[in-house]
Amino acid sequence: MTQKTTTKTKFGIYGGQFVPEILMPAIEELTAGYEKYKNDPAFTAELDRYLADFAGRPTPLYHAKRLSKAYGVKIYIKREDLVHGGAHKLNNTIGQALLAKYMGKTRIIAETGAGQHGTAVAMAGANLGIETVVYMGAVDMERQRMNVYRMYLLGTEVVPVESGSKTLKDAINDALRDWVTNVENTYYLIGSVVGPYPYPVIVRDFQTVVGKELREQIMRAEGRLPDSIVACTGGGSNAIGAFYPFLDDEDVDLFAVEAGGSNLEVTGKAAYHSASLCTGELGSLHGAMTKILQNKYGQILESSSIAAGLDYAGVGPELAYLADVGRIKPRNVSDDETLDAFFELSRLEGIIPALESAHAVAYVKKAADTGELGNVVVINLSGRGDKDVYSVAKREGFESL
Amino acid sequence: MNLKDKFTELKTRDEGALIAYICAGDPTPEATAEIVHALVRGGADIIELGLPFSDPIADGPTIQASIERALDSGMNPDSFFDLARSLDADVGADVPLVVMTYYNLIFKRGLEKFVSDCVKSGITGIIVPDLPVEESEDLALQCRKYKVDLIFLIAPTTYPERMKRIAENGSGFIYLVARIGVTGARDDVAESTLSLIDAVRSTTYTTTPLAVGFGISTGDQAAAIIGAGADGAIVGSAFVNIIAEGAGADVPERVERLARELKAGCSRRPR
Ligand SMILES: Cc1ncc(COP(=O)(O)O)c(C=O)c1O
Numbered sequence: 001m002t003q004k005t006t007t008k009t010k011f012g013i014y015g016g017q018f019v020p021e022i023l024m025p026a027i028e029e030l031t032a033g034y035e036k037y038k039n040d041p042a043f044t045a046e047l048d049r050y051l052a053d054f055a056g057r058p059t060p061l062y063h064a065k066r067l068s069k070a071y072g073v074k075i076y077i078k079r080e081d082l083v084h085g086g087a088h089k090l091n092n093t094i095g096q097a098l099l100a101k102y103m104g105k106t107r108i109i110a111e112t113g114a115g116q117h118g119t120a121v122a123m124a125g126a127n128l129g130i131e132t133v134v135y136m137g138a139v140d141m142e143r144q145r146m147n148v149y150r151m152y153l154l155g156t157e158v159v160p161v162e163s164g165s166k167t168l169k170d171a172i173n174d175a176l177r178d179w180v181t182n183v184e185n186t187y188y189l190i191g192s193v194v195g196p197y198p199y200p201v202i203v204r205d206f207q208t209v210v211g212k213e214l215r216e217q218i219m220r221a222e223g224r225l226p227d228s229i230v231a232c233t234g235g236g237s238n239a240i241g242a243f244y245p246f247l248d249d250e251d252v253d254l255f256a257v258e259a260g261g262s263n264l265e266v267t268g269k270a271a272y273h274s275a276s277l278c279t280g281e282l283g284s285l286h287g288a289m290t291k292i293l294q295n296k297y298g299q300i301l302e303s304s305s306i307a308a309g310l311d312y313a314g315v316g317p318e319l320a321y322l323a324d325v326g327r328i329k330p331r332n333v334s335d336d337e338t339l340d341a342f343f344e345l346s347r348l349e350g351i352i353p354a355l356e357s358a359h360a361v362a363y364v365k366k367a368a369d370t371g372e373l374g375n376v377v378v379i380n381l382s383g384r385g386d387k388d389v390y391s392v393a394k395r396e397g398f399e400s401l
Numbered sequence: 402m403n404l405k406d407k408f409t410e411l412k413t414r415d416e417g418a419l420i421a422y423i424c425a426g427d428p429t430p431e432a433t434a435e436i437v438h439a440l441v442r443g444g445a446d447i448i449e450l451g452l453p454f455s456d457p458i459a460d461g462p463t464i465q466a467s468i469e470r471a472l473d474s475g476m477n478p479d480s481f482f483d484l485a486r487s488l489d490a491d492v493g494a495d496v497p498l499v500v501m502t503y504y505n506l507i508f509k510r511g512l513e514k515f516v517s518d519c520v521k522s523g524i525t526g527i528i529v530p531d532l533p534v535e536e537s538e539d540l541a542l543q544c545r546k547y548k549v550d551l552i553f554l555i556a557p558t559t560y561p562e563r564m565k566r567i568a569e570n571g572s573g574f575i576y577l578v579a580r581i582g583v584t585g586a587r588d589d590v591a592e593s594t595l596s597l598i599d600a601v602r603s604t605t606y607t608t609t610p611l612a613v614g615f616g617i618s619t620g621d622q623a624a625a626i627i628g629a630g631a632d633g634a635i636v637g638s639a640f641v642n643i644i645a646e647g648a649g650a651d652v653p654e655r656v657e658r659l660a661r662e663l664k665a666g667c668s669r670r671p672r
Contacts, residue, residue: 017536018531020530020554021558022559024559169456180581181582182581294505296509299472299506
């Protein structure tokens, strides 16, 4: 069975709790808190209400006719770009922020790469009246300026991270340091299926709403399951959220598309990509054993990608496990292929995708005529591209924006 | 010399141990050797050498910067063990060396190779701040096989059940984290630190020495900690601050002077 775990905290050899002792009691408290509330009727009722009335769920499953025609397969798009805030991230932040409230925590901290998770944390925090602090790499702040201002508008303190590569990995480091320092009143609201157990499970569970809806919707539309589901993968939360309810359906192929960056080369210090599932090696990063980008000594490489939200040297441990056992298929597309897809989806369907999500579209374009994807394909469109408009315009020479 | 013999020797002299941390390779391996010699001249009893890792989540800004300088100077696990071997030849007969590093560097080298490299280069103990007791079984196995001490941390958040488990699994000394937070120099000693020492003793009945670290930078703080019953004081950021400030030639002198002040504190038992 693909979901079998060797221990309570691990997926096969992946996962675990590689964190400072100071955090272990908090992690145990979180584990107990989640167990207590995840099936609590008051908690789930409140969460469902938030997902419906605040997040705007269910999101549509949309038959993309012109894209289907262009790529030669029948394509459905799961519209996570329509979730409040513009990405799937709110599914998780609402869930965890509510959990924080039920657990009596008065302060929420988070890391963010693209700023989508940070914005979703800010929205949840503002709505629930909980103080929020978001760590963001200085490089990411520059390329995702709109989201920085959105967080500010929502009343969140955004702390620039100047260490290391000044991107997501360093933001997680600083968020962990904050948690180590303020562990008594603070809830660390992690943004993807990464980090120490139980985070990979908690985030997956809150994102599984995507796959559950998708399953019903495709049955209604097609009378059968899709041949494949394609999702972009940074840490992997939108991917596992879409995949999870299909894990036992062996006929549904699940494609996790990583950021191939400019190429798949590495130096001793940096990778020109973020394809940790495709190219990473076993190691521990941010509390979990997983596939990571590292040099021969085990130093973590600085990753890169045109999409800030995928620009990370690790990946969720459950995805690493599912890749090893052959249940999901790791793939990657380059920055250039992603940009082509970004424009194509915009022009053919009137949907401007997030650069992260455009990776999934790009892979469908690339693989459609190989037959690998089958005839009915679902793209999980994890977010909308408003946040990327400025940086793409700049790249294209529209300096006046 | 190993940690057990060192603590026994100090006990007969009724002194607390001064355990000095610096990051190997900050700013160069040669400078590290000079600073270690200065620490030993100043009275440091145990040297804790940092093996720099790219993502040190338990360290505050002072030691993060030190680690970055060391990585920039090219320090890596191979050159680390070379440096340790030469330091062991110089000071190892009287002063135990321990390594502090993050788990991925150990894991990547191979647990057995890492531990046997420690033995070959005279390192007698290993501290891994991101390895809680739950995840330590594989490394502990190698440490037992090669008779290297695996040193665990106990934090102010650690509750009695965990204290017991940690005390049962660790050896060499137990590293008590003086306060909630990351590494970094402070100028007082929290009341909670003093009660943590008591709590660990009365909960675990352990005979393993207790050393207190995180935030100690003055002789008075060291004296307070030893006075409260600790067996050692661990000082890192205060030394690293001197290294960070000084491009000048007086870094070893200043390090030696601070070590002397701290060691005097460790030897002052206000009982
Ligand atoms: C729109 C969007 N998609 C995907 C991701 C990547 O995260 P994950 O792989 O966890 O879905 C992000 C992260 O910021 C994002 O903003």
